[in-house]
Amino acid sequence: MKRIRLGMVGGGNDAFIGGVHRIAARIDDRFELLAGALSSTPEKSEASAKALGINRSYGSFTEMANAEAAREDGIEAVSIVTPNHVHAAAAKAFLAKGIHVICDKPLTSTLEDAQSLAQSVADSDALFILTHNYTGYPMIRQARDMVHAGDLGDIRIVQVEYPQDWLTSPAEKEGVKQAEWRTDPKRSGAGGSVGDIGTHAHNLACFVTGLSVEKLAADLQAFGAGRTLDDNAHVLLRFASGARGMLWSSQVAPGNENALKLRVYGSKGGLEWSQEDPNYLWFTPQGEPKRLITRNGAGAGAAASAVSRIPAGHPEGYLEGFATIYNESAEAIRAVQNGTDKATAMGLLPGIQAGLEGMAFISACVSSSAQDAAWVTL
Amino acid sequence: MKRIRLGMVGGGNDAFIGGVHRIAARIDDRFELLAGALSSTPEKSEASAKALGINRSYGSFTEMANAEAAREDGIEAVSIVTPNHVHAAAAKAFLAKGIHVICDKPLTSTLEDAQSLAQSVADSDALFILTHNYTGYPMIRQARDMVHAGDLGDIRIVQVEYPQDWLTSPAEKEGVKQAEWRTDPKRSGAGGSVGDIGTHAHNLACFVTGLSVEKLAADLQAFGAGRTLDDNAHVLLRFASGARGMLWSSQVAPGNENALKLRVYGSKGGLEWSQEDPNYLWFTPQGEPKRLITRNGAGAGAAASAVSRIPAGHPEGYLEGFATIYNESAEAIRAVQNGTDKATAMGLLPGIQAGLEGMAFISACVSSSAQDAAWVTL
Amino acid sequence: MKRIRLGMVGGGNDAFIGGVHRIAARIDDRFELLAGALSSTPEKSEASAKALGINRSYGSFTEMANAEAAREDGIEAVSIVTPNHVHAAAAKAFLAKGIHVICDKPLTSTLEDAQSLAQSVADSDALFILTHNYTGYPMIRQARDMVHAGDLGDIRIVQVEYPQDWLTSPAEKEGVKQAEWRTDPKRSGAGGSVGDIGTHAHNLACFVTGLSVEKLAADLQAFGAGRTLDDNAHVLLRFASGARGMLWSSQVAPGNENALKLRVYGSKGGLEWSQEDPNYLWFTPQGEPKRLITRNGAGAGAAASAVSRIPAGHPEGYLEGFATIYNESAEAIRAVQNGTDKATAMGLLPGIQAGLEGMAFISACVSSSAQDAAWVTL
């Protein structure tokens, strides 16, 4: 299959997530990175492009969208890996030209931007994919399949948490660039930890269980001196189905590197998964011994194998999970190009709807916390 | 040292916790079990006493308190291991006679009983010890010492949970005696999982951190058909110090046997401990590798060693932790008999105050949940 | 049931293993410790006895055997917890008087002593029990039952190891009493780590699999400067059945506290167990997910439950496993007193045969190593 011509907005030299997207796009060999508007100035962009061996460097995403759309061999898709507040404008520029968009999360920094972007997605023939990368892990696919197959019975309880420790000390005052924009409401939006990682936790819980959060009550804290955005959040969840849950996100929990963890309990069994050990899924049918299902190992089904590359016991990790989102994006793009309708082509890929739900989650958390943790309907 | 003459109320043949108390009392050889009112009828009591080699069997705790108090060689202390609603009356009978009381938790089934019992404790020269047994684990003592020594800095976040799975199926309708009285408000009080195990979680969090809960917001559920008491509870915590926390108790989480787990995070470091693997304590000083402190091993201090019996690598468990409460009770009783004042003699032992706090916790959870998880001050 | 009158030889104030035996004897309330020859001098013995509340203190085990045998209410059984080289003489003194012997391992310090003791056991009506305590762990019973039931198919491979780290530094030169006699061939016999802990590993492997070692090839090392006894041993095993194995014992492996671990693999499945986490047994039926069987939990059978005291999730440990040996010793003693033959009464208890096999194992290891790891037949 011919590789998809890809561009990138953001992801210049120092950025973390841009490099991740590039590796993810390469792993399964479905993309070719040909163009970029990688930094905030044309000079920096050019330097970054050169370092990456990208020939077509642009000074801005607008320029890039126009120029690429005009070329015979212009990019078919673009990855948007800027800070949150740029997502909407950049995505719209490409969607307007019929160029497929693969966008980092959360969707935008404001709800207004999100809604406006949603309209652009609806109006475009191009796909919009949001890289909720954790949905690409094989054992998350396995978990989702097991819930849907009824292996857990009726879902009663969802415990999801995403603690980190990198903001325990005041990193934003110590020159850590990531910390600077993550703690800045102008660039990150109204949510701190709830926006950056709480959205991942929320998305993962909904993806695996197939349930949606109806109401939440959130108690947000900013433990770091001088912070205006939350660096820790405690959230009670009520799902529309009657299931209940708790969500914890934190950037100030020493000893937690990137400890996203999901536990789901139903009337017939329970599941537990941890992002830091992603090749394992614990399953306990009530009244039987706990079972350790391994990626591609005995007990793992077709959904997990379909997104695995190597045999059980050979660990796949974060980059492979991310690559699955890219691989499935390639499939979806080719499908749409071949006439499949957008919704069908998307398959399990997270899109604008997941993005809007994430924005609603952030907004509800902030609003609830402002009302002393009152229940807020999403 | 001479062994303390001990009696027991409750703990007849089928009871679980009575047997635990008896083993705990034996392990360190500080008690001699001599008298009992072990069951609800004189005949059953007699049969149980005989099976246990206890000579002095009584038909009721009142009879027992009177008779034993009248003997030269009467019991010095009594263990009360009945269902919750009997605790208060039984304890009062012995306290009134100056006999020390070691009582299972939670304190009582109603707040009124608890307050009335508190008065009796205040009026008596005898000690009242509540077996919040998890405070007896060496690594919990270690954790408490580390928090108090400032190893974690200012405490910011407390995550505590106590999930079990034994009520996932309707055990109370399947002839499981434990399940019958645990799900019966008349015998257990207003709290289901929050009363039975949530109180342990609450007590442990406070014991280790030295903090007290100021307010809580609780969302209680009864997932089991026909249940009136909660079998799952989600609670947001606000500590007086400004620390925040979450507490989860559940009896319907498949795959969780007795999974009490405490995590505490401060401005300088974090601690994690799990009851099912009690000989380990994880400690992460922010910015350094995680350390695994083992009971009596390198890194474990005096507080842990003082309540350990055997070298590191030789696991001690639940019964040993429980035995520590008994061992320290013996110390306290002898101290009081030798003239030490009650408060000093108690040392780290949980007493009436811990019991009242537990009752207040249950009451606040139930009240908050009745108000749709509004904040309730303890 | 009436408690068995018990005496003790060795186990004075400073000794580690004597205290363990006493707790183990108390846990299930089947013994009453009444007499002792606890130390090497009458004065020290008396002091230790007083501290323990034992009234009948003797200056030597000979005196004790004679005196106790002459009393109406003399001891029925004796625990021998001296250094290895005293085991044989002490045990013989009591066996000759018909007093049941519960003896710490390894059996003796020389093969001659062992054989002579075996004769005394054969000649006596009394039982001889060797406290290979690890056979008392519930999950070891479970493992044994599963092997015997054929859950693993034909046993092919046995991996057993027992690393510790306490002799990494020259503890015997730093005043550690345990280290002094453990590294002294006169008091410990020909084996260092192979005698002290290798015998446990060997015993456990044979107990669980039901197989016996036919030949071994051993490479013993003394890494600690000036040591004559091995502090590390690598052993190849050939079982009579055709199964093969490896055994590693070490006292110089930093990070290993008491890390006895057994892994057994057959044509149909595998088992893994670790002493430091004794409530878990991993079982993998070939081609299925790994299962975590927990003590008294789902998947655990009658053999494990029979020697458990408390529910799953409430960890039992080293002392409880040891107590099971005492509890079953009590059963065996009462059975013999009631006319059951010795072999039947012993049940699963390790006895003189296990002791002789342990001595043969030590002897073969030392002999093989002296021949540059040549195969030696046991």
Place this chain on the structure above:
Amino acid sequence: MKRIRLGMVGGGNDAFIGGVHRIAARIDDRFELLAGALSSTPEKSEASAKALGINRSYGSFTEMANAEAAREDGIEAVSIVTPNHVHAAAAKAFLAKGIHVICDKPLTSTLEDAQSLAQSVADSDALFILTHNYTGYPMIRQARDMVHAGDLGDIRIVQVEYPQDWLTSPAEKEGVKQAEWRTDPKRSGAGGSVGDIGTHAHNLACFVTGLSVEKLAADLQAFGAGRTLDDNAHVLLRFASGARGMLWSSQVAPGNENALKLRVYGSKGGLEWSQEDPNYLWFTPQGEPKRLITRNGAGAGAAASAVSRIPAGHPEGYLEGFATIYNESAEAIRAVQNGTDKATAMGLLPGIQAGLEGMAFISACVSSSAQDAAWVTL
């Protein structure tokens, strides 16, 4: 930096390891796969090439070597991923043309082939890299650095094992292609499990410790009915430095997927690492708590960070470790092209010497086992 023009021999449609090499070559974007002789027939090769988007497909490696060497834009390097017995001839063809060779392990199927290949490597200006991929894991680099820095003191004990379970059942009779050639001496050479995975274990132990095995005594078994090659091996190791070790390789140990594990103990500390959880390294300085060092996390040094791509807590796995070998190969190739001498350019990369040591290891194992596990000098 310009990407290196790469070819591939072997790795057609069904092959496992070819796909791994291709992903590994892509991850860091240092290679471009342009040519291939992917299968044993021109037709199959062509089909595989087409599927992979490779334009230059050849009928044999000889033809490929000649044709590519003759092109201006011919390949600079070739990956050889055929069954073992083809390695030598293929590698020689390219080395003779000055084309750098990246070869799968073990080196060859016979010692003669290995020695002859070694001569070709010596005679060529091109590099020869052997993909002992496990040396590319960041925490293995970390472990090596810690050993070399003296953090463990003098190395005393090396425990290394590599158990798998995929040959527990007779897979070679059930149509599993991998199993067919792995159990066939003609295609795999004299070693079964010792050749396939024992060499990895041997290589890893030597890489991390910097020690070399002087002598070994091996007991090889073929448990699967009808097998001539070992499917399980127990090996005693004596290192030239005086350190001792054990090595276990197995393909018949149910529950072990790919459980390569290395433990190293010295006079001052110990290290433990498991391939299935590769982002963790356990380090115990004697007398201190065990520490969990994480990839790119606190405690991890420059050697580990240099070969990490993403932050701690975002797991990297098998493919990333493999990619590091490719990335460093690219560096080495460019360095040689720029005039650096071959030895310097190789850096930590495994080459012909590691391959010869692996062949000597296999040969010694087979020879020792044939002599009833006598010591054989390497």
